[in-house]
Amino acid sequence: MEQELKEINIMPRIGDQAPDFEAVTTKGKIKFSAFAKDKWIILFSHPADFTPVCTTEMSGFAQRKAEFDALNTELIGLSIDSIHAHLAWVNNVKENTGVYFDFPIIADIDMKVSRLYGMLQPNESETAAVRAVFFIDPSKKIRLVMYYPLNVGRNMDEILRALEALQVSDANGVAMPLNWKKGDRVIVPPPKDLDEMQERIDGNYAEKIDFYLVKKDL
Structure with a gap:
């Protein structure tokens, strides 16, 4: 048993x-x-x-x-x-x-x-x-x-949303924020070293909260 x-x-x-x-x-x-x-x-x-x-x-x-x-x-x-x-x-x-x-x-x-x-x-x-x-x-x-x-x-909408999010993430090397749906901005991966951190700080992104939370348009 x-x-x-x-x-x-x-x-x-x-x-x-x-x-x-x-x-x-x-x-x-x-x-x-x-x-x-x-x-x-x-x-x-x-x-x-x-x-x-x-x-x-x-x-x-x-x-x-x-x-x-x-x-x-x-x-x-x-x-x-x-x-x-x-x-x-x-x-x-x-x-x-x-x-x-x-x-x-x-x-x-x-x-x-x-x-x-x-x-x-x-x-x-x-x-x-x-x-x-x-x-x-x-x-x-x-x-x-x-x-x-x-x-x-x-929820069929959520199943389709999650599926598309996985595919878009794979294709573009990005992450998805809360409630992401097709056409929304995506999250740039957080930096892994000081050079990448500086690039996030200096880079021209669509939306930037700080070096660890940066969004861009696809």
Whole structure:
């Protein structure tokens, strides 16, 4: 029992390589290490098919899939349900709302992937995955992790904002201030030595509080 709990509580951290797995999905069988080459991945779990909060969330991902596509990002959902339940749910939502979940949803009936990614939290539920979101870059490194309880839905604007912030930061070697969104000024990395400090002091930047807090436009 103790070993089982240890396995359940494994939680990959930011900077870790995303654990590899093979799984059956609504788009066929995948091997994660070979999936979506050269793309970012948002891997997210939901507690159960045919439940209200999960339906709103999955619909949110589906309705904004074009925005994830534009950010070179693949979506993968997961819950501890069978492939048959997944297919029936996808069809039911499409028939009732017109929203189509056009991305793979992992049928994690044996809880293998949920355990690998720390999606099972015994004090919340031992049989349903919490609402986890993993931001995984093209090298399959975990860059950001969000966890929500079973009864609170996620914020799609924040997921897209955080994804874009990671990509812009990588591309430009900068950091993002509070509430950053596309088009806002970004933070120049703090100096690592005296020469860099003097450059921050003397440099012509869009906004400067002091040498350690300098912003520029991209």
